[in-house]
Amino acid sequence: MLNQIVGLFNYGATFxxxxxxxxxxxxxxxxxxxxxxxxxxxxxxxxxxxxxxxxWGASIPIIPHDLHGTVDPTLYENPLPHALMxxxxxxxxxxxxxxxTLLVSIFRSYHTLEEDKILxxxxxxx
Amino acid sequence: xxxxxxxxxxxxxxxxxxLMVPFFHTKRSVSQILTLAALAGSFFFxxxxxxxxxxxxxxxxxxxxxTPPYGIEWRLDTLSAFMSLLxxxxxxxxxxxxxxxxxxxxxxAKIPYYTIVLLHVASLLGIILxxxxxxxxxxxxxxxxxxxxxxxSGNDTRGNVASFRYLLIGTAGASFYLLGVGYLYAATxxxxxxxxxxxxxxxxxxxxxxxxxxxxxxxxxxxxxxxxFHGWLPDAxxxxxxxxxxxxxxxxxxxxxxxxxxxxxxxxxxxTLTTLGIGPILTVFxxxxxxxxxxxxxxxxxxxxxxxxxSISHIGLIMLAFGLGNKTALIGAFLHILNHACMKxxxxxxxxxxxxxxxxxxxxxxxxxxxxxxxTMAAFCVAALSMxxxxxxxxxxxxxxxxxxSLQAGKPIFAVLVVLSSLLTxxxxxxxxxxxFFHRQKENVTVQEGPLALVISTGSLAIGxxxxxxxxxxxxxxxxxxxxxxxxx
Numbered sequence: 026m027l028n029q030i031v032g033l034f035n036y037g038a039t040f041x042x043x044x045x046x047x048x049x050x051x052x053x054x055x056x057x058x059x060x061x062x063x064x065x066x067x068x069x070x071x072x073x074x075x076x077x078x079x080x081w082g083a084s085i086p087i088i089p090h091d092l093h094g095t096v097d098p099t100l101y102e103n104p105l106p107h108a109l110m111x112x113x114x115x116x117x118x119x120x121x122x123x124x125x126t127l128l129v130s131i132f133r134s135y136h137t138l139e140e141d142k143i144l145x146x147x148x149x150x151x
Numbered sequence: 152x153x154x155x156x157x158x159x160x161x162x163x164x165x166x167x168x169x170l171m172v173p174f175f176h177t178k179r180s181v182s183q184i185l186t187l188a189a190l191a192g193s194f195f196f197x198x199x200x201x202x203x204x205x206x207x208x209x210x211x212x213x214x215x216x217x218t219p220p221y222g223i224e225w226r227l228d229t230l231s232a233f234m235s236l237l238x239x240x241x242x243x244x245x246x247x248x249x250x251x252x253x254x255x256x257x258x259x260a261k262i263p264y265y266t267i268v269l270l271h272v273a274s275l276l277g278i279i280l281x282x283x284x285x286x287x288x289x290x291x292x293x294x295x296x297x298x299x300x301x302x303x304s305g306n307d308t309r310g311n312v313a314s315f316r317y318l319l320i321g322t323a324g325a326s327f328y329l330l331g332v333g334y335l336y337a338a339t340x341x342x343x344x345x346x347x348x349x350x351x352x353x354x355x356x357x358x359x360x361x362x363x364x365x366x367x368x369x370x371x372x373x374x375x376x377x378x379x380f381h382g383w384l385p386d387a388x389x390x391x392x393x394x395x396x397x398x399x400x401x402x403x404x405x406x407x408x409x410x411x412x413x414x415x416x417x418x419x420x421x422x423t424l425t426t427l428g429i430g431p432i433l434t435v436f437x438x439x440x441x442x443x444x445x446x447x448x449x450x451x452x453x454x455x456x457x458x459x460x461x462s463i464s465h466i467g468l469i470m471l472a473f474g475l476g477n478k479t480a481l482i483g484a485f486l487h488i489l490n491h492a493c494m495k496x497x498x499x500x501x502x503x504x505x506x507x508x509x510x511x512x513x514x515x516x517x518x519x520x521x522x523x524x525x526x527t528m529a530a531f532c533v534a535a536l537s538m539x540x541x542x543x544x545x546x547x548x549x550x551x552x553x554x555x556x557s558l559q560a561g562k563p564i565f566a567v568l569v570v571l572s573s574l575l576t577x578x579x580x581x582x583x584x585x586x587x588f589f590h591r592q593k594e595n596v597t598v599q600e601g602p603l604a605l606v607i608s609t610g611s612l613a614i615g616x617x618x619x620x621x622x623x624x625x626x627x628x629x630x631x632x633x634x635x636x637x638x639x640x
Binding site: 043047056059060066073074106112113116119120123127130131134147 | 285288289292296299300303308309311312314315318319322323325326329330333336337
């Protein structure tokens with residue numbers, strides 16, 4: 026029972042982070058907050074991948090040099106999702122970089138980051 | 152040359168040049184020539200790939216010689232050769248055309264415009280060629296990031312806001328896709344498309360697989376701008392610089408549709424598709440997209456915004472054809488992808504010429520263009536009539552085969568819908584044609600054609616539409632068993 030709760034905790038956290046991120050992206054009016062929501066959403070997805078790699082009683086995926094015979098996969102965590110998530114983190118960081126760059130240039134031309142004001146001004150400039 | 156290298160070479164031509172171009176970034180013309188050379192290289196290798204895969208054979212390329220399912224596999228079959236040919240050819244034409252407008256619209260010399268363009272096209276080619284779900288995600292994100300940069304590259308500050316909104320929605324879409332891949336990976340333990348298809352057949356449909364498939368499809372639907380998820384598209388196309396929107400609009404959504412179809416047919420498989428009932432859902436979304444997109448297009452004043460909503464309606468048409476679950480309609484959809492990409496490129500180039508030369512982007516000002524740009528407006532007429540689907544032109548044949556397919560599938564209501572979509576398209580394009588040609592105007596107009604490169608490109612696309620119209624039935628019969636092999640559909 027305890028094992029189950031502990032084992033499912035990560036998935037609950039994933040679920041919460043993803044929904045929370047989407048909620049912020051939809052509800053908040055400020056573009057900077059929306060960006061934060063986007064990052065939370067990405068973090069949730071990364072946590073999901075890390076969680077599906079975890080196993081009870083498993084260790085880091087390094088095969089000892091004195092190993093003879095076959096490798097027992099239950100003794101090692103799955104390294105592939107970790108490797109994938111390194112790439113996904115890099116992608117996320119570049120997305121965040123582009124988002125912040127755009128926010129700087131938006132702020133320079135509109136002097137605000139509130140969506141309703143920006144959209145109103147965009148309508149005026151037409 | 153070893154044919155196994157062709158998929159890598161198609162990708163590497165623009166990618167390696169993208170690393171070279173920044174050295175010349177102060178000289179835009181040199182960058183443009185390098186870009187054109189790289190795209191010509193891609194085109195050449197795609198053509199070579201198509202000539203090899205034209206008999207149904209498949210070229211595999213294993214990255215670093217790691218055999219699948221452990222390594223990343225790239226695969227060039229007839230469909231991906233067809234798509235990479237389309238992407239490299241259209242990118243070449245658009246880049247050739249927009250040299251002058253880039254100079255005018257991206258006056259900030261710090262923006263490495265051609266590097267971004269090359270990275271964009273390279274990652275689109277990567278999406279087309281890869282046979283690995285996670286690799287596809289990475290290319291999806293590189294293509295999207297460069298598309299955000301292209302949308303924001305112009306001098307118009309509204310482009311930045313449009314690009315930011317596109318970024319938020321696009322990242323949400325990519326996250327959904329990645330989460331879906333995570334579910335499928337948890338269920339099957341593999342990322343290679345062929346391997347995953349085999350294991351999914353053994354596993355059958357569990358809740359994990361169902362959720363994974365749903366998330367992947369929603370993610371890609373957001374990226375392609377299918378109707379309820381289209382919010383980013385009109386702003387991004389309208390406020391992007393004319394050169395950037397002429398590049399993004401024909402290619403990005405088409406490649407997303409391609410990857411949607413690739414994943415649904417090659418990974419999820421047709422049987423699972425029928426069990427999950429994805430087809431009928433797609434037809435519903437497609438119907439909504441056709442009607443809503445056309446109505447919104449009719450209500451627009453800005454020409455580029457009209458074209459953007461027209462894109463939404465035609466994406467709906469393609470997804471409707473795919474959802475019908477009939478092979479004639481499916482090949483018709485591929486034909487329409489080809490035609491629609493050419494037509495949209497031509498129309499956006501016309502928009503670029505009109506704005507660049509005469510500062511006109513409102514369709515009620517198009518009457519001022521009468522007689523001023525005879526060649527450009529002739530090309531516009533050809534492209535617009537082709538969008539409507541007037542018979543000798545290319546646009547007719549895509550719609551015709553979709554119509555025939557819906558009749559074969561025993562769903563005549565969708566045949567009516569295809570005709571209706573043609574009528575709706577006619578409604579908003581004839582509005583522009585009427586403004587241009589049937590309004591009284593003072594005499595003595597002097598001809599002020601657009602820049603030569605733009606006229607040549609727009610004209611060659613219009614002639615290309617005529618030629619495509621002539622060869623469309625031949626392409627259809629050639630592609631019927633090649634584009635989608637019998638085992639897949």
